[in-house]
Amino acid sequence: MKITFAGAAQTVTGSCFHVETDTTEFLVDCGMFQGLPELEERNRAPFPFDPRAVRRLLLTHGHLDHLGLIPRLVREGFRGRIVTTVPTRDIAHIMLMDAARIQEDGEGEEPLYTTEDAFLALDRMDRLLESGQHYRMAPKVEVTFMDAGHILGAAFIVVKAEGKTVVFSGDLGNRGKPLVEDPAYPPKADVLILESTYGDRTHRPIEESIEELRQVIIGTFEAGGNVIIPSFALERTQEVLYILYRLWRERKIPKCEIYLDSPLATAATRIFEKHSGRFPEPARRIFRKKRNPFAFELLRYTLTRRASKKIPVEGGGAIIIAGSGMCTGGRILYHLKANLPRPESSIVFVGYQAEGTLGRQILDGAERVEIMGSIVPVRANVVRIEGLSAHADQGILVDWALHADPDLIFLVHGEERALAALAERFISHGYSVHIPAWHETVEV
């Protein structure tokens, strides 16, 4: 079997692996590159395979760095079926529509694809699997999706072909998350393709992170500022809402105004409500009792631009959640522009910030940043709460991989330091590790 690393090779974004067996040709994910300009240029580079020859696309989950180039793939002739889970299909709908709109609105450059391409891509998403269900994809090729515990609907994928078992981790989740079950363990595998996002980190337990968030909220309100949370539309937003709901119900935060200022995150929240039966306890029970952590008295959804503009820019006592999660666009830019210069306000990062993004610059301690053509001084309190991450840390990644006990590990979906640290850990356990280059092909 031949595997070509078409993305997420020595970087986090652009997940795409091309696999050729003696009976078929398929992809695992087809994601967008994000962050540094030289990475984003790869979104226009020719695919290292012929899209017309690809028979299936196995989609691990709904993040843009895993599905964002599917419409381009369809535009270039892919006519196969897309295999994924029910929640991921729902999520893909809003993510691809939003991505296509951003492409069409973009100034200067030719769009990578259009809304019509996105629709055609969604039409192909018709083979839906539940976790653990086997699917015979081609003669002598069997596929199983299993819970990755990363976001709603996320899976890792077990492929059996040519007498070998190959596991693609997709993005692996953290443990103990309120709205998604812990990752399942993989079966014994010959080859493991493993994400490495936080391969060099150890997260604090989630309860400590919730307490950290509570302290920041209280401190910021006392100082007279606002709490600004740049948030990914999927999972992180719903999780933050759920945590705020819990803190409010337990009277651990004062009465305040909470704004969800993101149409995309609002649409995602509706999908989460629809699939609340898939949440772990106690979240599932709360929904069953007809209480809704996504609709409580402090929370306001600002869907229109006009409603968004009514969010007070002065004063304090508000929690504002807006996208994009890495501050590369969207309404978060207005809130950062208003609050970054204010020492009494806090910017709370709850998710991964890729190299080259505005979020990363702020997190790395920039004294001033450029936002929509203005130079903005950074005087606000900048906080990172990593325990809320949707990604496994080093300990979870290693423990999970040891269950697969593979002969060979390919480390992908990580920046250099994370890849190196994780490789070292596996080598010390006696495993063979390879960190593939972009477009490298290996025979397994």
Ligand SMILES: [Zn+2]
């Ligand atoms: Zn992801």
Ligand SMILES: [Zn+2]
């Ligand atoms: Zn990812």
